[in-house]
Amino acid sequence: MICMADNISQIDKLLNPAQLAAVTYCDGPSVIVAGAGSGKTRVLTYKIAYLIAQGFPASSILALTFTNKAANEMKERIMQIVGEKYTRYLWAGTFHSVFLRILRQEVDAIGFLPDFTIYDTQDSKSLVKSIVKDMKLDEKIYSASAVFNRISAMKNRLIASDDYRADSDMNRDDYHRGWQYFSEIFAAYCTRCRQANAMDFDDILLHTYLLLKNNPDILAKYRNRFAFILVDEYQDTNIAQHRIINLLAKEHRRISVVGDDAQSIYSFRGANIDNILSFQKNFEGCRIFKLEENYRSTQNIVDAANSLIAKNRFQIPKRVYSNLPKGDKIKVLSCFTDRNEAEVIADEIKSAAADRDAHYSDIAVLYRTNAQSRALEDALRNDNIPYRIYGGLSFYSRKEIKDVLAYMRLVINHLDAESLRRIINYPARTIGDKTVAKLIDLSSKHRISPLDCIFDIDNIPNDFNAGTRTKLKKFGELISNLTEVYRSSDAYSTANAIITASGIMEELSSNDDIENVSRRENIHELLNAIHEYCEQKKSLGEDNPSLSEFLSEVSLLTDQDTDRDGQRDCVTLMTIHSAKGLEFAYVFVAGIEEDLLPSSMCQTEYEIEEERRLLYVAITRAKRRCFLSYSKTRFRWGNVCYCSPSRFLSDIDEQYLDMPQAFAQYPDEAPSFERGGSSFPSFVPPHNIFKKASLPHVASTELPTTGNLRPLGEAVNNGGNVKFDFSVGDSVTHAVFGRGTVIELINDGSNSKARVDFDSSGQKTLLLKYSKLVKN
DNA sequence: GTAAGAAAAATTTTT
DNA sequence: TTTTTCTTAC
Numbered sequence: 001m002i003c004m005a006d007n008i009s010q011i012d013k014l015l016n017p018a019q020l021a022a023v024t025y026c027d028g029p030s031v032i033v034a035g036a037g038s039g040k041t042r043v044l045t046y047k048i049a050y051l052i053a054q055g056f057p058a059s060s061i062l063a064l065t066f067t068n069k070a071a072n073e074m075k076e077r078i079m080q081i082v083g084e085k086y087t088r089y090l091w092a093g094t095f096h097s098v099f100l101r102i103l104r105q106e107v108d109a110i111g112f113l114p115d116f117t118i119y120d121t122q123d124s125k126s127l128v129k130s131i132v133k134d135m136k137l138d139e140k141i142y143s144a145s146a147v148f149n150r151i152s153a154m155k156n157r158l159i160a161s162d163d164y165r166a167d168s169d170m171n172r173d174d175y176h177r178g179w180q181y182f183s184e185i186f187a188a189y190c191t192r193c194r195q196a197n198a199m200d201f202d203d204i205l206l207h208t209y210l211l212l213k214n215n216p217d218i219l220a221k222y223r224n225r226f227a228f229i230l231v232d233e234y235q236d237t238n239i240a241q242h243r244i245i246n247l248l249a250k251e252h253r254r255i256s257v258v259g260d261d262a263q264s265i266y267s268f269r270g271a272n273i274d275n276i277l278s279f280q281k282n283f284e285g286c287r288i289f290k291l292e293e294n295y296r297s298t299q300n301i302v303d304a305a306n307s308l309i310a311k312n313r314f315q316i317p318k319r320v321y322s323n324l325p326k327g328d329k330i331k332v333l334s335c336f337t338d339r340n341e342a343e344v345i346a347d348e349i350k351s352a353a354a355d356r357d358a359h360y361s362d363i364a365v366l367y368r369t370n371a372q373s374r375a376l377e378d379a380l381r382n383d384n385i386p387y388r389i390y391g392g393l394s395f396y397s398r399k400e401i402k403d404v405l406a407y408m409r410l411v412i413n414h415l416d417a418e419s420l421r422r423i424i425n426y427p428a429r430t431i432g433d434k435t436v437a438k439l440i441d442l443s444s445k446h447r448i449s450p451l452d453c454i455f456d457i458d459n460i461p462n463d464f465n466a467g468t469r470t471k472l473k474k475f476g477e478l479i480s481n482l483t484e485v486y487r488s489s490d491a492y493s494t495a496n497a498i499i500t501a502s503g504i505m506e507e508l509s510s511n512d513d514i515e516n517v518s519r520r521e522n523i524h525e526l527l528n529a530i531h532e533y534c535e536q537k538k539s540l541g542e543d544n545p546s547l548s549e550f551l552s553e554v555s556l557l558t559d560q561d562t563d564r565d566g567q568r569d570c571v572t573l574m575t576i577h578s579a580k581g582l583e584f585a586y587v588f589v590a591g592i593e594e595d596l597l598p599s600s601m602c603q604t605e606y607e608i609e610e611e612r613r614l615l616y617v618a619i620t621r622a623k624r625r626c627f628l629s630y631s632k633t634r635f636r637w638g639n640v641c642y643c644s645p646s647r648f649l650s651d652i653d654e655q656y657l658d659m660p661q662a663f664a665q666y667p668d669e670a671p672s673f674e675r676g677g678s679s680f681p682s683f684v685p686p687h688n689i690f691k692k693a694s695l696p697h698v699a700s701t702e703l704p705t706t707g708n709l710r711p712l713g714e715a716v717n718n719g720g721n722v723k724f725d726f727s728v729g730d731s732v733t734h735a736v737f738g739r740g741t742v743i744e745l746i747n748d749g750s751n752s753k754a755r756v757d758f759d760s761s762g763q764k765t766l767l768l769k770y771s772k773l774v775k776n
Numbered sequence: 777g778t779a780a781g782a783a784a785a786a787t788t789t790t791t
Numbered sequence: 792t793t794t795t796t797c798t799t800a801c
Binding site: 066067068094095096121201236265266268269368369370371391425428430431432433434435556575576577578596599600601602614636637 | 777778785786787788789790791
Binding site: 371374 | 792793
């Protein structure tokens with residue numbers, strides 16, 4: 001208590017005037033615009049500590065973040081300021097975890113059963129896939145990712161499947177782009193989720209919104225419970241999150257949001273930068289605090305980043321500055337190939353580690369796409385530089401882990417058809433596709449879950465043969481036995497029973513392939529995690545920590561949260577997106593090239609601005625030194641691509657850049673030009689010859705009406721669509737298939753396809769943007 | 777019904 | 792280059 005008072009009384013010495021003002025203003029809504037490196041987390045944590053000191057019980061403060069890591073860090077730091085007993089009941093977590101907690105509490109009001117399952121993206125996509133298959137639609141046109149992404153985008157805008165079906169505009173658009181069955185798939189998806197007593201990530205937000213909107217008493221309860229609401233990274237909120245916050249805060253208006261519009265990089269996932277840009281309008285009388293002093297980076301780095309972001313048209317005016325030393329200029333590295341780029345970076349890392357006594361853990365290499373990591377990994381491994389790579393497959397999405405989790409889910413939630421499908425024949429029980437299809441059929445005919453069909457197989461008319469029926473019954477028995485264990489013991493015992501009784505351990509012990517060994521290790525690691533979880537819960541006084549709670553928490557964890565050896569001294573490799581919120585003394589940003597950063601997918605001004613913010617985020621991760629590299633050529637899906645430096649490079653004021661010497665010619669003898677024995681072609685075409693030659697841009701006036709899928713309300717596509725210069729009947733040549741005749745064109749913006757009848761290999765449908773089809 | 781091998785297609789970012 | 796899908800032989 002004394003400790004707490006002490007810490008808080010010192011507050012004016014620990015914060016600068018802007019930070020202090022932002023922390024101590026608690027009488028109404030406020031938005032804190034926090035420039036990169038301006039002590040945003042500090043303000044947030046001190047603000048919470050201050051609120052507690054002002055007499056707000058911790059249990060009445062709601063603090064929302066985007067990652068578990070951010071939430072945990074925040075809790076940790078508040079604990080250090082005010083002590084554990086004040087923070088124990090703080091509602092601090094991610095949007096998803098806090099709202100999931102509320103949904104589980106109010107489960108009756110949303111029409112789900114307790115212990116509903118959370119589907120991750122993989123589960124969701126595989127559900128979409130099976131629906132498309134059941135509806136006998138073309139899986140190429142209705143690809144699981146495209147369909148799921150659109151479903152997700154709709155839910156993030158709070159458009160449920162019924163609303164969608166009722167919207168004639170959207171249905172008409174779908175019809176025109178050959179997606180007339182989308183609304184039906186959407187509806188089926190929602191039905192199947194409900195039948196399975198399952199929710200996906202987006203449903204957590206959607207159902208929270210509907211719960212609060214449709215139940216005034218419940219809304220009142222949570223309005224009272226959360227007397228003060230704080231939101232981190234507000235520029236990344238989507239419409240659903242924004243509206244939920246509004247419901248909770250509109251009445252008492254004790255809300256404070258923190259964010260930086262210049263660091264909004266998640267619009268592809270529904271983040272709506274307008275949420276922060278218009279926050280003041282939304283909450284009348286809202287005060288705005290700007291944190292403009294950057295404590296992280298040298299002046300050169302801050303100034304360079306400023307000169308870059310100044311090229312964006314839409315932003316909140318602010319002047320970020322640094323009082324640290326000027327520092328070195330940003331070094332631009334010009335390279336020949338992606339391999340060469342990786343080697344150059346590895347060399348710079350070595351000299352940084354040697355000359356400037358930096359630890360490897362002070363160094364990060366950032367890139368736009370995960371595919372770029374391979375070359376970098378190779379080079380670092382070659383030079384014996386230890387590294388740790390983030391992204392890729394997270395622990396909880398590994399096959400063996402998902403298999404075990406699927407058993408757990410099915411045991412907990414017998415309605416979960418997706419999990420059942422995953423494991424009914426794993427380990428192999430000779431229950432094949434045919435049987436599963438029949439079972440699913442039976443289940444929808446009788447309106448009971450597939451597992452209940454199995455339990456009741458003797459009483460339901462069916463055409464399974466005796467052998468199949470026995471196998472199904474045996475599987476049913478396995479699940480009901482495990483369910484008994486689940487009901488009578490704790491999470492760890494249940495997990496143990498699952499991996500032995502299911503035969504998974506036996507399966508993985510059949511041989512000692514390196515793959516199998518690592519799978520066994522992973523499963524043991526999962527068991528350890530469960531054990532740890534149980535012990536922790538028990539120490540908090542819970543006597544029977546259930547597997548269901550564990551699963552619920554685990555379903556919202558991501559890669560970064562499960563980092564188990566963060567201590568080692570090694571270089572960090574990650575995408576720019578995942579670097580947000582982090583800082584490193586040395587930052588390398590690789591692949592500063594057109595079609596990579598900005599990505600080739602970007603067409604509109606609006607999208608280009610987001611890519612520019614992405615580079616802004618990357619540069620502002622650096623504390624002392626920043627390097628930007630680009631390569632003249634790059635291996636992409638097996639062949640050489642010629643690249644030109646990113647336009648963003650010329651957006652940065654050159655006084656902050658240390659540019660490489662101008663290029664002479666491609667050195668014929670450059671050793672790193674060789675890959676797999678084949679040397680470079682002697683003919684070097686100018687950049688993007690294929691694109692420029694055959695794909696002229698269409699002027700905005702003749703924009704085709706069948707553009708990319710773009711939800712209403714987002715930026716209009718002003719002229720970026722690409723027209724392909726082919727017509728039916730054209731004679732064309734393909735690098736692999738040879739000569740052919742165009743027999744059909746499918747115009748779908750950048751995903752346009754052509755159906756071509758090849759002389760030698762028959763008809764094929766080709767994506768024009770990749771196929772490099774040439775008109776004869 | 778399964779597993780291995782061949783052929784074809786696909787590449788942005790992920791709470 | 793890697794991943795996914797299709798084919799074929801057990």
